[in-house]
Amino acid sequence: MTAPCHQVLIVDDDLVLLELMGMILEQLAGGRWKVHTASQAQAALDFLQRHPMDLLVVDVCMPGAGGLALIREAHERYPHLLIAAxxxxxxxxxxEASLREGAALFLEKPRSGDGWQAIQAMLEERLRLAEETAPPRH
Incomplete structure (x- = not known):
């Protein structure tokens, strides 16, 4: 029996880092995550409307209020969605602003491979905890 495949959306305006983050986190998850990416807040909201996600990872320092506004809007529309800033x-x-707007946790982008492993493990654990308490997805 294979482990469930979590649907993860990563949002970052830095296209190179976005692609790198997606590849690294999907690889570290060992087939348990399907990672999707978006480079703008509106594209992420459009994607969320069409595809149920288990986890939303948002760069809070996107141009303007992009990251914080996305966290707020996603939390309002999808209150059971796990959001990581x-x-x-x-x-x-x-x-503090990220957590106030609806993020469940705030993470620093790692500067090493070990850091990405720690991020993935932490997010995996939060997904597991969220699964235990969340209503079923439709």
């Missing part, structure tokens, strides 16, 4: 260099107060 991520940032390489967040200004002061961004972590």
């Amino acid at each position: 991520i940032s390489g260099d967040a200004p002061p107060g961004r972590e």
Whole structure:
């Protein structure tokens, strides 16, 4: 019996990093994640409307209020969606704002391979916990 495949959407305006994050996290998940990507908040919302996701990972430092606005909108529309905010260099107060807008956790973008493994393991654990308490998906 194979483990369930979690549907994960990663949103970042840095296209190179977005592709890299998607590849690394999908590989580290060992077939348990199907990673999708979007480079803009509106594209992510459009994707979420068409495809149920288990996890949304959002770069909070996208241009304008992009990341925070996306977290807020996704949390309002999909209250059971697990949302993780991520940032390489967040200004002061961004972590608190992310959590206030609906992110379940705030992560720093890792600078090493071991860091990505830790991120994936942490997100995997949060998905497992969310599965235990969430109503079934439709």
